Amino acid sequence: MTEREPTRWMDAAAQADPALRDALRIVSAERPSSAQVQALADQVLGSLAQGTAAGASAVAWKATWLKLGASVLAMGVVALGGVLWQRAPVPAPESSRVSASTQAVAAPAQGTPPAAMRVPVEPSSVAAGSSALPHQVEQERKPGRALVAMPARDVPARAAAARKARPARARGSATHPATVPHDGVKHASAPHAQTPPELALLEQAQRAITHAPARTLALLARHRELYPRGEFAEEREVLGLDALQRLRWDAQLRDKAREFVERYPGSLHVVRVRRLLHDAE
Amino acid sequence: MQALADQRPELLGCEQQASVVAGSESTFRALVVEHAPYVWRVLRSLGVPDADLPDASQETFLIVHRKLPGFEARSSLRSWIYGIALRVASDFRDKQRRKPRPMGAASDLPEVWSAPGQQEHVERSQAWQLIEALLAGLDEDLRRVFVLFELEQLPMREVAQVVGCPLSTAYWRLHTARARVEALLAERRQEAQR
Numbered sequence: 001m002t003e004r005e006p007t008r009w010m011d012a013a014a015q016a017d018p019a020l021r022d023a024l025r026i027v028s029a030e031r032p033s034s035a036q037v038q039a040l041a042d043q044v045l046g047s048l049a050q051g052t053a054a055g056a057s058a059v060a061w062k063a064t065w066l067k068l069g070a071s072v073l074a075m076g077v078v079a080l081g082g083v084l085w086q087r088a089p090v091p092a093p094e095s096s097r098v099s100a101s102t103q104a105v106a107a108p109a110q111g112t113p114p115a116a117m118r119v120p121v122e123p124s125s126v127a128a129g130s131s132a133l134p135h136q137v138e139q140e141r142k143p144g145r146a147l148v149a150m151p152a153r154d155v156p157a158r159a160a161a162a163r164k165a166r167p168a169r170a171r172g173s174a175t176h177p178a179t180v181p182h183d184g185v186k187h188a189s190a191p192h193a194q195t196p197p198e199l200a201l202l203e204q205a206q207r208a209i210t211h212a213p214a215r216t217l218a219l220l221a222r223h224r225e226l227y228p229r230g231e232f233a234e235e236r237e238v239l240g241l242d243a244l245q246r247l248r249w250d251a252q253l254r255d256k257a258r259e260f261v262e263r264y265p266g267s268l269h270v271v272r273v274r275r276l277l278h279d280a281e
Numbered sequence: 282m283q284a285l286a287d288q289r290p291e292l293l294g295c296e297q298q299a300s301v302v303a304g305s306e307s308t309f310r311a312l313v314v315e316h317a318p319y320v321w322r323v324l325r326s327l328g329v330p331d332a333d334l335p336d337a338s339q340e341t342f343l344i345v346h347r348k349l350p351g352f353e354a355r356s357s358l359r360s361w362i363y364g365i366a367l368r369v370a371s372d373f374r375d376k377q378r379r380k381p382r383p384m385g386a387a388s389d390l391p392e393v394w395s396a397p398g399q400q401e402h403v404e405r406s407q408a409w410q411l412i413e414a415l416l417a418g419l420d421e422d423l424r425r426v427f428v429l430f431e432l433e434q435l436p437m438r439e440v441a442q443v444v445g446c447p448l449s450t451a452y453w454r455l456h457t458a459r460a461r462v463e464a465l466l467a468e469r470r471q472e473a474q475r
Contacts, residue, residue: 020415020466023409031322032318037313040317043335044342049306
């Protein structure tokens with residue numbers, strides 16, 4: 001059977017209305033930007049890796065999508081991320097972490113984070129448990145506190161150093177209960193976990209800071225929610241200050257920097273934080 | 282086999298390939314990147330509001346991932362994904378009907394896309410406005426066929442396959458949709474002249 005294919009209206013040979021033809025041509029050529037497509041891919045793979053394929057994190061991907069394009073919308077995300085990050089107080093210093101974290105593990109989930117806070121973790125940063133991603137390399141990784149002593153600008157590098165320095169440390173040890181978030185979601189407790197989710201989320205936030213500091217703040221807000229007294233709470237706060245500086249949110253930067261210095265007077269980051277504070281004043 | 286799948290998935294059989302793609306992060310990512318542009322466009326053309334496009338796109342690919350191992354290659358992968366996108370669009374439109382929101386205004390137009398020049402932006406906005414207004418006047422079945430043929434430029438045989446109807450029915454729907462679109466366009470012009 002050979003049926004003749006109709007001529008499409010957007011073709012020059014068709015007897016279509018010129019305005020309609022032009023509109024069809026324009027619309028048929030529309031496509032999202034490559035950055036938006038990549039963001040979608042990140043989101044889809046992130047959802048799959050987290051086993052929340054029901055689309056629970058679609059809201060967060062939407063935030064990414066919107067932020068990539070319009071500056072007005074991006075400002076909204078900035079405001080949201082900044083406000084959320086800023087609203088929470090700087091957590092207690094290290095001396096109180098262990099007991100607090102242990103309590104966090106023992107306690108039932110404190111409630112589901114608000115949807116706007118659900119910034120998904122990149123696929124590479126999500127722990128084992130995703131049967132959909134079989135080629136993930138299994139490595140022993142456990143960072144230690146060596147991270148704290150390094151500059152704030154390069155979380156991944158510090159994390160790598162920390163992994164190297166302390167490779168044999170037991171995973172899921174009781175001394176690091178903070179890797180179990182409050183929402184009860186098991187992220188990295190499998191025997192062959194990759195980068196601990198707490199660190200992975202921080203690395204993701206760090207990677208975003210150069211091109212999307214607002215996203216960094218949103219990720220940090222999520223981090224704070226999941227790991228209020230986590231292993232890398234100090235780094236999170238310093239990274240947040242860095243993001244605020246890039247966004248030129250000086251007032252918020254000053255408040256948070258002062259709060260940090262008060263909370264962590266002995267931190268190795270204090271010198272840098274004081275410098276940020278000075279620049280913002 | 283995993284290495285082969287990542288580098289040359291086309292060397293595997295269809296079913297094998299589908300399960301490999303679904304199981305490999307890098308290959309599935311490549312699939313998303315390749316197919317996302319038209320998925321997004323068809324969702325929008327079928328009436329998914331801008332605000333829901335990210336959710337609907339993600340939902341489409343999550344379903345693709347879930348069903349990919351069972352993909353039997355009776356149609357092209359692209360057609361198969363179109364079919365999923367049609368159903369997702371329908372779901373989102375149902376949700377929209379239950380919770381109505383304003384649509385069709387200039388502010389709803391795709392302002393979040395890569396920043397174009399002002400003139401180009403206006404042209405695109407006007408084009409979308411016109412097409413959306415016309416498509417809104419079509420029944421779901423007619424709209425699907427019109428979008429797949431006129432905008433997505435699928436051959437009619439594939440259009441029939443995607444929407445799940447006989448080829449003759451697809452032709453009838455296209456014919457009817459075109460007549461309706463022409464009538465709607467004439468109505469708009471008459472209203473504009475008053």
